[in-house]
Amino acid sequence: MAGTIHDVAERAGCSIATVSRYVNGTAPLSLETRERIEAAIAAIGYRPSEIGRSLKRQATRTLGIIVPSLTNPVFADSVTGFQTVARASGYTVLIATSEYDPEVEAQAVETFLGQSVDGLALTVCDAMASPALAVVDASGKPGVLLYNQADHASRLAVTVDNVRAAREMTEAVLAKGHRRIAFLAGRFAASDRSRLRYRGYALALVEAGLKPPPPVELDFLDDAPDAAIAALIAAENRPTALFCSNDVLALAIIGALKRHGAQVPHDMSVVGFDGIALGQMVEPTLASVAQPARRMGERACTDLLALISGAHSRPSEFLGHEIRLGGSLGPAPRIPAPIRAAGSNPGSTTQQESA
Amino acid sequence: MAGTIHDVAERAGCSIATVSRYVNGTAPLSLETRERIEAAIAAIGYRPSEIGRSLKRQATRTLGIIVPSLTNPVFADSVTGFQTVARASGYTVLIATSEYDPEVEAQAVETFLGQSVDGLALTVCDAMASPALAVVDASGKPGVLLYNQADHASRLAVTVDNVRAAREMTEAVLAKGHRRIAFLAGRFAASDRSRLRYRGYALALVEAGLKPPPPVELDFLDDAPDAAIAALIAAENRPTALFCSNDVLALAIIGALKRHGAQVPHDMSVVGFDGIALGQMVEPTLASVAQPARRMGERACTDLLALISGAHSRPSEFLGHEIRLGGSLGPAPRIPAPIRAAGSNPGSTTQQESA
């Protein structure tokens, strides 16, 4: 059904070179042959093979992007931005998710290199020790980091200053009178972002003369937030505010708090990181450090394309973040009120009543 | 840096055929050559060119998937499922978003066909009149619909029964005593799903002896939900329940309601469609028709792969949905209480207070 350039040439009674010239508009053709080629293409339904082209051109006009997950809107948004710019420049985009697994990550890079992408953007688990990143470097293909901070000066990285941002947010929480602030992270071990944010958080606490407690790590299980909240609430010196390493986690935590009968922010304040759109839809709105996710994806693509066309890698600058106060961050309660755990059934979230 | 099969052959002192056989394990080799080839590959950092392979094999082991948007978790999840299965079968996935634009949609199909994908999965705006779908058919490449219902019997489509699901959900709302139920849709014109769901909704109303009002269509602007809610609340015979054509819209609507001082579900109930995870995290939890998004993506991929390996297209069956009752659906208020519009500032959602 498809047909190759040879079929077109045969049908139009000319050589394949002429057809190629017609398709690419790379040389003037007589009106007559032009018309015959047009007719032949239409009749056959010819579409140039990108793979034949790539082979000849030694360039695929394809970009790869690897993110931990598409389920987290902050990554989905950045991918959308990346793709928008890529498409506008005539590039196709290959997307892969690592599911926060460095092994999968490296595998994805291998796949993309096998596909001869012209460049890669990646959000790795840990930029400082990433096999995937090493493979990219070894391949000599242009690459930019997204959300990760650069592992060395000449690396191009599109990200906010996680330490500073987390520090500022923590200061905002402190300004509300909170003194016992816990740091919760979903994938602490598997995310250098989480660790940097913890650093910023710890810095702010120390500066305020407080001793930063170790991060509370949640694993992947669905009831992890409920378990964590149960433990936190039961603690004798329970925190009055929770700094969650990202917004999705923060929303889950708020849900768990409500199921445990705690009011946000009255009993406990919660702040997140990322600034996802849904955080603005819920009540109370989620206080968060907003990153320009979509713009970051766009920027990553622009930078990557520049790199591909031979630009030198400028030292990368941080993008601006925004400390977004919201309803979930309230003043610290003077005396921690007892939390009545009644009227709620933690754990069960579906089928509340039957019709 | 990369090097081709010729470089490896030269370095190993053998022919490219032998190297190829080593790489693919397609013929027994003497221990000696095997070792020499291994060494050469390691030294050069050789990685077989997928594009050379594809050209020769006339198959790319690549699949394309087109969804309206990655920002909506219901699509992001299905893409994740799709990709999981694809990867497990050794396929690479090309992803594109149409942004609900049939033109972009068709363009994406063109691109994918140019890339010689072995098959396509797509969620189109309107399966009954889709240029994109027509192009796929004309190309002769295997294709499956995802979320769309089949436009004719032999089409493979992975979806729930939107009409029935919406009808059942509407019946559940009716069972709560609601009589004035409005239907809100974000992209009514650009989504056959929305229209099918409206049909199910209308059917249930008619069956209950009620006259279904026309759908309330919101455009893309950020303040559309607020405007719509303002209008709905002001209406003299204001609805007591809102059926939103998808969950993202429902969450936005709930936010707008709260900003207008209406309590959900006390003053107004809201139900959605899709069953996204975030709907379960918010309070009240979102009543919704849950679709198994991830499983649907997996299923689409499985079906597509079957089609590619020559299976005949069985008539497609609907996947099961789940009517998920949640806190956002409450009993109909006996007498619609006046909604005090005080204490809220509709429209402004950021920077609630300054630190």
Place this chain on the structure above:
DNA sequence: ATGGAAGATGAAAACGTTTACAAGCCGGAT
């Protein structure tokens, strides 16, 4: 008339693979 420029087209090589076919070598059976 003649030379040459300009315009239109074709032949063929190259890109990196896989694979059908052929060929070399060795050992064992005749």
Place this chain on the structure above:
DNA sequence: ATCCGGCTTGTAAACGTTTTCATCTTCCAT
């Protein structure tokens, strides 16, 4: 000694393009 078969390897064609170089017309200026 000869032949055959099995094992290992090589040669070359093919996949669909783009592009260099060359060729062939025309037509105009001389």
